[in-house]
Amino acid sequence: MTGSLTVVGLGPGPDRWLTPEVAEVLAQATDLVGYGPYLDRIPQGTHRRHGSDNRVELSRARLALDLAAAGCRVALVSGGDPGVFAMASALFEALESGDNPAWTDVPVRVCPGVSAMLAAAARVGAPLGHDFCVLSLSDNLKPWELVLKRLRLAAEADFVIALYNPISKARPWQLGAALDSLRTLKAPTTPVVLARAVGRVDEDVTITTLADCDPAAADMRTLVLIGSSQTRLLPKGTQGDVWVYTPRGYAPLAAEADAP
C-alpha cells in the first residue's frame, strides 16, 4: 500500500459545512490525526484515531508524516480551513525540518474548508464584504509588539479586522490590550462581533461596539470581528436584531461594481 497525507478542514461547525471532498478523504483514510475535539466530530469508522492535545501541532504533523511514510492513508484534521492558523503550516514546517528522509516521498495534498471567519461573517451578515485583514492574537510564536504594530497599521489602513485566538487561559489579557489599543485609533461606535462556536449547539454571537466590548465575553472558541469606518448595522425589520455589513464601496455608495 502506498501511503499519503491529506490535510483537511472540517469547517467550523456542523457537517453541513464539511465539503464533499473532505468527506471522501475521511472515508478513505486509514488513520486520522488531529486535535482530540476535532476528531470527536468525525463518525466512527474503520480508521485508527490519533487524537492529541492542543499546542502540539509540530509533533502531530510529525506523527502524520511518519504514518504516511509507513504506508498509511492519513488525514491530518483541522477545524475550519486547514490553511488559516491551523495544521497546514505546521505540516510544512515539519516537512522542512526533514527529521525523517522517508517523509520526502509522501504524497501531500491540502483540501480547503470553510474557515471560522467566513462562517462568523455569514452568521451576522457581510462584515468582510470589503478589504480586511486576519490576525492571530496569540503571542506564543510572535512578539506582542508585532501584534500591536499590525493592529495600528490595520486601523490606519481602515481594514475590517478578524482576530483568531483572541484569548486563552494562558493568554488572558491580550484581547483587552488589543481592544484598548484600537480604542485610541478607531471610533467608539465601530461595530464589533464576538462570534463563539458558530454553527455548534453552544453558538453564542454578540454584536456590540468597540467602546462597549467586554473581552471577558470571549473565549478561545470566539472569533472577533472589528469593523472598518464603513461597517454598519442594519435592523432586520420584523425579524428583530441587526445585520452587520461592510458595503462594497468606500464612502458614498456608487452605482455598480465589477467583482464577479
Added chain:
Amino acid sequence: MTGSLTVVGLGPGPDRWLTPEVAEVLAQATDLVGYGPYLDRIPQGTHRRHGSDNRVELSRARLALDLAAAGCRVALVSGGDPGVFAMASALFEALESGDNPAWTDVPVRVCPGVSAMLAAAARVGAPLGHDFCVLSLSDNLKPWELVLKRLRLAAEADFVIALYNPISKARPWQLGAALDSLRTLKAPTTPVVLARAVGRVDEDVTITTLADCDPAAADMRTLVLIGSSQTRLLPKGTQGDVWVYTPRGYAPLAAEADAP
C-alpha cells in the same frame, strides 16, 4: 407560499467544494439569481433561472428581493464565499436602500462557502498560514489612492497579501501599478502566486517572485497571493515543483503554538 432569500457561495471550483448546506438550498429554491457563468455550474432542475451580466450586483440583489417578497424561495448565487467581494454586501446595500417596503419582511440568510483565496492557498501549500490581508484591486468603488495606501500599510505590517479582482478589460493597468508599488517596499525574492480558476478544468497556477511577476499573466479569474517576509518555498522532493507556505511563527521557528 412564504418567500425567502438565501445568499450562497458555490465555492470557487468543482462540486466537491460546494457545501451540503448550499446543495440543499439550491435543491429547495424555486428561483436562482446570479451572474450567468455561476448559474451555468448548477445542474438543471425545476427552478427558474435569472442569470445576469457582470457588474450589475445591485440590480441583481433587487431582483432577488422582489422575487422573495412575491413568495419565491430565492437563492442568490455567488462563486466562492458570498461574503468576500461578492453578493452578500450588495444584498444588504439594496436592503438598506429600502426601495420596496415589502423587502423588510423577507427572511434572509447567508450561507458561507469556500472562498477563492482559501482554495488557491490550499493548492500551493499554506501561504495564508500567518497574519494576512485581503484586498480588491478594483477602483470602481473606491479611490485608487486608497488601494495604494492599503498596499503600503500592508507591506509595512508584513502581512501576506491576497488580491481579488486584479485585472479586467476595463482595469488593465492596476495590477502592474500595485506590483510596482510593492517592489519599492518588499524584497524582490518575495514569493508571488498567480492562481487562476483553481479547481476548474482551465486551472493555471504560477509560482514566481515579486521581481519576476508579469501582470499580463493574470486575468479576471486570477487570485494573486503575495508573501510576507516569512513566506518561503519548499521543494516537493520526488513530486517536483514547490510548496509555498508561511510558518506559524515570526522569525526563527519556535516550539509549539496554541492555535486550535
